[in-house]
Structure formats: C-alpha cells, structure tokens
Amino acid sequence: MWRVLIFWMFLAGPLFAAPLTREALAPMILAPYELGDPVNDRGVWALLNSGGGEAGYVFETEPLAPLPGFSGAPINMLVLLDREGRFLDVRLLSQNEPIFVSGLGEAPFRAFLEQYRGHSINEPLVVGTPYGAGVTASDNVYLDGVTKATASVRIAHESILAATLAVAREKMQGVGAGPAPKPDPSYNEPITWQEMVDQGLVARLTVSFADLDAAFAGTKWADDGAAAGEGAYIDLYALDLGPPALARAALAPDTLAEVAGFTARAPDDELYLLIEAGEHGLVSEDFVRNTAPDRLTASQDGLPLALRDADILPELAADLPEALQDATKMILRLDRRLGFDPTRPWQISLQAVRLHGMFQPEAGSAHFPLQMQTPERFFLRPKAPERLSPFEEALRNRANDLWALGGFLTLLFAALFAQSRLAGLRAFTPARLAILAVVTGFIGFWGQGQLSVVTLMAVARGLVSGGLEVLLYDPFGLMIWAAAALGFLLWGRGLFCGWLCPFGALQEFAHHLGRLLRLPQIEPPQSLARALLWAGPLALAAMIATAFFAPEQAETVAELEPFKTAITMQFDRPLAYVLWAGGWIAVSMVWFKGFCRSLCPLGAAMRLGGLLRLRRWIPRRTECGSPCQLCRVRCAYGAIKPTGEIRYSECFQCLDCVSIHDDANRCVPLVVAAKRARRAA
Incomplete structure (x- = not known):
C-alpha cells in the first residue's frame, strides 16, 4: 500500500503552471508601485502608481509564452511594463536550465535580466555583441549575453519578447493576437517568378541615389555620400518562403531542400528571401551570419519584430533574371510564436548609413521601408482555442x-x-x-x-x-x-x-x-x-x-x-x-x-x-461502559460516554478504541471471557 502511495506522490506535479495568486505576487511589487486588479485570466495585472492611477502592467512570461528551454520546461519571468512600453523591471521567477542550475548559478542570469530596465518594447532588442565598428550605427539595441549560456538566455529573451508583445498588442495597440497562421503544405499553385512579381507576391523597393541624397538633405551628412552610381542605390526584392509554392518558384533545388530541412527543425519560423540588386547590399561588412542583421529592422502593428539570419546561402531558380542571380541574397527568419502574422501588413526597413568626419566619424542614418503581406490562400489559420471555464482551466492546471x-x-x-x-x-x-x-x-x-x-x-x-x-x-x-x-x-x-x-x-x-x-x-x-x-x-x-x-x-x-x-x-x-x-x-x-x-x-x-x-461504525459490546471503561479512559478526545456510547460528533476516528476492541490481550471483556474458558476447560 505504501509503495503505491509513494508512487502517486512522485507523480504529483503541476502539468501546467498556473499564474501566481495576488498573495504571492503583491510582495514582489516594490514602491512606488503596487499591484492592481487582474486584467485577464492569463496572469496579466494592472500596475498602479503611488496615487492609485494605472501605471502599466504586470505579467508572467510562462502563461503568455511557454517557450520550452533546454530542460523542456519554460523559463518563467516577471515583467513590469509601463504604459509607454518601457521595461520597469524583469525578474526571474523559475527556471530549470542545466547551465544555471548546476553550472554557472543564477547570478549571471539575473544580471542579464537587469539590462531590460529602461529599454522600450519599441526598440529592436537583440541578444549578442555587435561585431566591428561599423555596427555601432545599427538600429539594434544589443544586450550582453551570458558566456556558455547563449542559447538559454536567447530562449529567455524570446519568451520576454513574446509575452510582452502579446500584452502590448492587446492593451496598447488594441490588436488581438490570435493563433498565428502556418503555411499550407498541401496548397499547390503553379506560378512563375514574373507572375509573383505581377501579383505583388514579390515586394520590391527601389531607391535611387537622388532619393538617398534627399533623405540626408539638410543634415550634416548631406555631402558625405559616395559618388552616384549608374544603377539604383537600393533595388530590394522580398519574398515569403513559407508557402511551398512560392519557395519552389524562387529557389534552386539544393536550396529548396535546405529550406525544407530548416522548416522541419524550426516549424514556427517563417523564412523570407531578400535579394538586393543595388549598390547598398543588405548588411554591413562586419556582419556575422546567424545573428540579427545590422542594417535591417522589421515591425508589425507599430511594434518591432525580431529578425534573424537563417544561415542559409541561397541559390535562385535558373529561370530568374540574371541580374538577380549575381545580387546580394539572404534568407531571414521570423518567429510566429512572438506574434508575427505574415498574412497581415508588416514592413521591413533597410537602413542607409553615412559617416561625417575623419577621426571618430559620427554616423547618421536614413530608413527606407518596404511593405509586406502574403495572401491568406497560402496559409492555414488554426481555430482559436475554445475558452475554458475557470473550472476547466483549474482542472488542466x-x-x-x-x-x-x-x-x-x-x-x-x-x-x-x-x-x-x-x-x-x-x-x-x-x-x-x-x-x-x-x-x-x-x-x-x-x-x-x-x-x-x-x-x-x-x-x-x-x-x-x-x-x-x-x-x-x-x-x-x-x-x-x-x-x-x-x-x-x-x-x-x-x-x-x-x-x-x-x-x-x-x-x-x-x-x-x-x-x-x-x-x-x-x-x-x-x-x-x-x-x-x-x-x-x-x-x-x-x-x-x-x-x-x-x-x-x-x-x-x-x-x-x-x-x-x-x-x-x-x-x-x-x-x-x-x-x-x-x-x-x-x-x-x-x-x-x-x-x-x-x-x-x-x-x-x-x-x-x-x-x-x-x-454506528465503531463496534461495541454489552460490557462497554458497564463495567468496562478502558476505551473511555484511553480516548484522547473524550468522545466516549461513561455508558460506553460513542459521541460521534466529537470522534476523530483515531481507531484507538477499535484496536482495543479487537485485541484479545487488551479488551477487558475478551480477557475475562478467555479466563472463564480456560477455567471451564
């Protein structure tokens, strides 16, 4: 019996972590702020200032973005966000990452999270170190990672972004973030590159040198540009590679197979092909592959999207124009778990940088956006999960x-x-x-x-x-x-x-x-x-x-x-x-x-x-109470009357009297009966 009980005990553990209760959360909110009322049933609370006015939001990352870490369990962090989208605090609640549990300890992890304070969700936050001097002009805001724990802190970063963007979209932008659509693998539409261009499936941005000069006109960088070239300064093509039909029309067979393998490993990532046939290129010469691009940013609903190089060197399909075959090419990835929806309008922005001065030159930049949107017909949109009742949610948790x-x-x-x-x-x-x-x-x-x-x-x-x-x-x-x-x-x-x-x-x-x-x-x-x-x-x-x-x-x-x-x-x-x-x-x-x-x-x-x-579940004998009083004397609760009757309203079911009743060596009537039997024998 006890082995089975111990087995049940080892199975006891929450399958889904429920959001913290008010009693657990309130002590974590330090002055001049205090916890307000719950905003929803997913662990989002109002944050109040010292005067009782609404100052922002408090939420945990796990209920909103349960991205699994190396241990298989999500990293749970507490985020305090003001009404303008600035991080007031990010605090570690729980984690099971091996490198921090038995290796480095949690101190470096907590120090990493302190970097978010003062930054805004509207900034393109990136985990990593900028490479080379040229990257200092990038729009990205770099957070120092943790040596030997790069993957774990990146998972934590993505969890923070996903949860914060979900709150920001719903509470600050008024955009409800439903389930992200995924490319329909069964949708087959024979299409050529030219047809994709004609239908607007390939987005294109063209910027001339005159446009570039106009962007810097009236600034100290107006005369710092290179001599105008013969072609366009920027000639950017962008295509969604998530839908298989579009990827087949644009990529060579070897690259198509590599993209398919990448998608199988990372099914939540949406891949985009960028081709830049102008003079600008796509990134600076100091860019390192498999990191966030330093000259490209993206946004949707006014909030930044996390771009990352997919580390795939693409080859284009043979029927694409020769000018594109020799252009700069890159495949970027966007995580749909962070709220990105490729079927809704979003934009990718290419940054142009000019330097003024010879010694420690001052960098200036101009941005050229390209609007993107892929039609719904290429995607499957999962139905929003049915809202569980509080009881069903508690049962699941x-x-x-x-x-x-x-x-x-x-x-x-x-x-x-x-x-x-x-x-x-x-x-x-x-x-x-x-x-x-x-x-x-x-x-x-x-x-x-x-x-x-x-x-x-x-x-x-x-x-x-x-x-x-x-x-x-x-x-x-x-x-x-x-x-x-x-x-x-x-x-x-x-x-x-x-x-x-x-x-x-x-x-x-x-x-x-x-x-x-x-x-x-x-x-x-x-x-x-x-x-x-x-x-x-x-x-x-x-x-x-x-x-x-x-x-x-x-x-x-x-x-x-x-x-x-x-x-x-x-x-x-x-x-x-x-x-x-x-x-x-x-x-x-x-x-x-x-x-x-x-x-x-x-x-x-x-x-x-x-x-x-x-x-009456406690057995009694006629001798109980008269003359035997042993059970009454031994009852620690005083639940037995002198007459031997049980006061069930006071009985705690300790079973002491039951053990006496059935014990031939302690029950007085049984002892007396045994003695009489021996004498008669």
Whole structure:
C-alpha cells in the first residue's frame, strides 16, 4: 500500500503552471508601485502608481509564452511594463536550465535580466555583441549575453519578447493576437517568378541615389555620400518562403531542400528571401551570419519584430533574371510564436548609413521601408482555442495533483473500510503517522488543500447572492470537500478531522514530539473540557455574523483560524500571526490537539456535518461502559460516554478504541471471557 502511495506522490506535479495568486505576487511589487486588479485570466495585472492611477502592467512570461528551454520546461519571468512600453523591471521567477542550475548559478542570469530596465518594447532588442565598428550605427539595441549560456538566455529573451508583445498588442495597440497562421503544405499553385512579381507576391523597393541624397538633405551628412552610381542605390526584392509554392518558384533545388530541412527543425519560423540588386547590399561588412542583421529592422502593428539570419546561402531558380542571380541574397527568419502574422501588413526597413568626419566619424542614418503581406490562400489559420471555464482551466492546471490526490483518497478510504485490519496492525501508529505526513506535505504544504471555514462563509454568501463560482477555482480543495462530505455519511466528522486536516496532523506530530521529550501531559477536568467544546460553535457563529454584517472585518476575524499562517503561508507572516499558529502547535505538545478540541470553528461546522452519519461504525459490546471503561479512559478526545456510547460528533476516528476492541490481550471483556474458558476447560 505504501509503495503505491509513494508512487502517486512522485507523480504529483503541476502539468501546467498556473499564474501566481495576488498573495504571492503583491510582495514582489516594490514602491512606488503596487499591484492592481487582474486584467485577464492569463496572469496579466494592472500596475498602479503611488496615487492609485494605472501605471502599466504586470505579467508572467510562462502563461503568455511557454517557450520550452533546454530542460523542456519554460523559463518563467516577471515583467513590469509601463504604459509607454518601457521595461520597469524583469525578474526571474523559475527556471530549470542545466547551465544555471548546476553550472554557472543564477547570478549571471539575473544580471542579464537587469539590462531590460529602461529599454522600450519599441526598440529592436537583440541578444549578442555587435561585431566591428561599423555596427555601432545599427538600429539594434544589443544586450550582453551570458558566456556558455547563449542559447538559454536567447530562449529567455524570446519568451520576454513574446509575452510582452502579446500584452502590448492587446492593451496598447488594441490588436488581438490570435493563433498565428502556418503555411499550407498541401496548397499547390503553379506560378512563375514574373507572375509573383505581377501579383505583388514579390515586394520590391527601389531607391535611387537622388532619393538617398534627399533623405540626408539638410543634415550634416548631406555631402558625405559616395559618388552616384549608374544603377539604383537600393533595388530590394522580398519574398515569403513559407508557402511551398512560392519557395519552389524562387529557389534552386539544393536550396529548396535546405529550406525544407530548416522548416522541419524550426516549424514556427517563417523564412523570407531578400535579394538586393543595388549598390547598398543588405548588411554591413562586419556582419556575422546567424545573428540579427545590422542594417535591417522589421515591425508589425507599430511594434518591432525580431529578425534573424537563417544561415542559409541561397541559390535562385535558373529561370530568374540574371541580374538577380549575381545580387546580394539572404534568407531571414521570423518567429510566429512572438506574434508575427505574415498574412497581415508588416514592413521591413533597410537602413542607409553615412559617416561625417575623419577621426571618430559620427554616423547618421536614413530608413527606407518596404511593405509586406502574403495572401491568406497560402496559409492555414488554426481555430482559436475554445475558452475554458475557470473550472476547466483549474482542472488542466492541476491535473497531476488531482490524480495523485484521487489515488491517495482511494487508498485511504479502502484502509478505513478495513478499519479492523488497519487498527490491528502491529505498526499501526507508524502507519498512521506516515499517512498524516502525506496529508501535511502533499495536501497541505504542496497542494494547499487545507479546508477552512472561510470557504463555508463564501459558499453561504454565494447562496444568498446566487453564485457558487468560488468553489470552481480550486478543484483540489473541492475534491477534499467532496471526500469530507462522503465521510460525513460513513464516519461522521472523523474522516476529515482525524485523517485529512493538515493543521490537525501538525498538532498530532507535536503531541508525539512532546511525548518523546517526556513533557507533562495536561488534560482539563471533564467539566472544563465539556465547556470548551462550546468555544468552536461560538467562534463559528461570530465569524458568520461578521461575514454578513461587517464584511470589511471578515478577513481579520478569519485569522482566528491558524490554517492560513501555518499551512498556506508556511509561517511566512508577521510575528503576531506566527505566534498564534505556532502557539497552538506548542500547546499540542502538552494538551493533545487542543485547538481541534476547543476553538476550531471548522471543527464546529464538521460536527453539524456529522449529523448526516448513516451508521454506528465503531463496534461495541454489552460490557462497554458497564463495567468496562478502558476505551473511555484511553480516548484522547473524550468522545466516549461513561455508558460506553460513542459521541460521534466529537470522534476523530483515531481507531484507538477499535484496536482495543479487537485485541484479545487488551479488551477487558475478551480477557475475562478467555479466563472463564480456560477455567471451564
């Protein structure tokens, strides 16, 4: 049984990472900013300034752009973006990149992310180092990479760009970024180069030397150009190579095969062929292949696109004009995962640079844009995924946890149905403590499945207002509520209070520690113990009344339960809360589960649920209570009447009395009967 349980535990891990909650995110937002309201259900929040006005957006990269890293898992970062698109901060939340986990450590990674502060999403940000002096005039903004971790920081950079551009398009540009279309591999349209030019499938930009002089007219670089040539200064052709029909019409067979192999390795990249037949060329002489081109930039919806050389030396189809065969050629790549849509208008801009002066010349530039758009007929546009309900989204996010919890509850129910065999184990106490350890670690600290009377109050308010959606946001807790409700029918309150409450388990561990330390055990007089049973119902009534009549104080009154401090926040709270929760655990070292047996408002609610119990599941004999009082004396909860009858509303299903009842060496009626049998024999 325990091997199966451990197996379930190893399977427990989130399949999809859910966005951070307000409680987890708010402490990360430093003054003068603070966290506002959620903008959507994908982890985007409003960022407020010190006056309460909207200053920008806060979001995680993983929910918006889950690009896999080397470990297969996305790198998750927190981005603070102002309303103009400037990065206020980029912070690492989680990563599993091998080079940073067991090699360099996270310090270089965090230092890399600090470079984003102050830069704008409107700048063409590039990871890498500019090569040669000529590149200093490039429009690109270069971020220093991390030695030995180039690929990992580039993945992180692309994740930041993809998530930030998604927010910028939707919130700042008003453009909804739907699923990016992909080239249709089955679409076959016989077409020639000339037909593509005539139909506008090949975009063309022509700039004469006179146009170049006009661009620099009135500046200090007006007289710094070279003598005008015979041909055009820029004669640029651009073609989308994503659609196979267009690639076949433009490329030689060997290059076509190389493009097909590249597409198979990087199916999210859209390749573009650039041919420059003028005097300008495409990049500076210092350009290094497989990096961002230093004379080319691109944008869509007013936001930059990340261009990168595909490192393919193209050969053109034999029927293309000879002037193009001898021209400068390059194949660039654009990542559709970053929001690029080739079927919508975008532009590529070619930068012309002039230098003024002899010593440390000053660079000036002019830009010549070329509009691009590929018709829809060449693409397949995937349908937008159906919007999941909050409950379906939560189910997906916690799928592994729910499977593990379901397995654990199945095993627990099976063990409790066979209660006589469980209680009769020689190692019953270690077995029980092992189950409680799983409850504390998995259900409590990991799964955050500590039930609370706060949920009951939310349900009560929902019944009044006509909405119970609060339950659907936490399927993990809902499964435990369902198990507790089924337990009401079978065993009363005992299933939850005795076996599924993480804070109750902590108190029981504290009790055993107190026994190990040989601390004196305190048991209140019976009259006081009975009076203390009313503390829980009174606390419950006070909390419910506060929720309805003074809702602004409900959160404060809810701190009467130490569950949030001990389990949810794991004692990471102000000292007063820690002392309250830790104090009750310390009390349990000398007074067995004192909070459960006195002040617990949830326990009081569970007593009412126990009224649904359908059977008396604890076996009794006629001698129980008269004359035998052993079970009553041994019951740590005081749940057995002097008459031997079980008070199920106070029973925690610890099974101590069951183990005594079935033990021929401890049950007094069985011992007496055995002695009589021996005498008769």
